[in-house]
Amino acid sequence: MILAVMFLGAAVHRTGNGGADRRCVAGTAAGVLVCAVASAYRGGDGGRFTRQGWILAFLLAVFTFGAGLAARHLRVPRPLTAPGTISYLVYLVHPVLPAAADGTVGRWRHDAPALEAAFLAVLLPLCALTHRYVEVPGQAWGRRLARRVQPGSRRGGQPMW
Structure with missing residues (x-):
């Protein structure tokens, strides 16, 4: 999953520079998110609380990345x-x-x-x-x-x- 997220980041970067199709990258992003959550839920080695914590942390990281991407042109x-x-x-x-x-x-x-x-x-x-x-x-x-x-x-x- 780490590699999938890394390559997804590269695809999002290319989309921002006009090098990739936005719909294709959006579909890929959805697929990576679903696979990440499903793999943690189904194959996680911890208890239910650990899996839910990992899923929540992952989704919050994705949300933070998306918010940063949306606000990248704003002055901070x-x-x-x-x-x-x-x-x-x-x-x-x-x-x-x-x-x-x-x-x-x-x-x-x-x-x-x-x-x-x-x-x-x-x-x-x-x-x-x-x-x-x-x-x-x-x-x-x-x-x-x-x-x-x-x-x-x-x-x-x-x-x-």
């Missing part, structure tokens, strides 16, 4: 874009912090709201700093490199092939 205030700016870094860094804590101070037996608040108090600024000092310079370097190396050509304008 900068503070509301900050979570999206660091979201991939949150995805990458969030498992590292508990691993580091386990190796240094040990694992707590129970979750506590204060520990979760401390986790977020470390995670979010760390991700913002990583974005500012690693990701943004890396993107700038990539753009400079891309401008220097034109696709399909080499030094002196000779074709690459």
